[in-house]
Amino acid sequence: MEFKYDSNNIFAKILKKEIPNETVFETKHSLAFKDINPAAPIHILVIPKGPYINYDHFVSQATNEEIIDFNKTIIQVIKNEKLDPERNGNGYRLIANTGLNGVQEVPHLHFHILGGRNMGFMVSR
Ligand code: 5GP
8 A cells, every 4th residue: 555645735734834823742753733713622633753654654664763753752742731630630632533424624643632522423424
């Protein structure tokens, strides 16, 4: 399977600092920033800095260092936002929309962290 990354997508432009973002956390390999059109009181996007379209692309081609960094960044943001149930947080939803049926708008891997309210049913039925 060949993954064709579009280096002009909006998150690539954010990484190149061509457009601004509200960063909440950053590491060597990952960036977490506020969603421009929040669907919940807390709505943060976590992306790897490398050019990966989706989770499959990332897990099959990223280095272990990048994969560990990205996954730990997601959890760090969840903790920073005090969402984790283990520390009295009220929980959260983690979403990675992928491809056509997943309704992925931006072709750069991103996880949505949503919280601050009850997120309701997982998907519309
Ligand atoms: P997707 O549908 O691909 O899973 O989600 C893309 C997300 O990116 C949407 O929630 C949308 O609001 C967000 N988004 C799109 N353009 C920008 C932008 O320029 N800046 C930020 N911070 N978020 C964006």
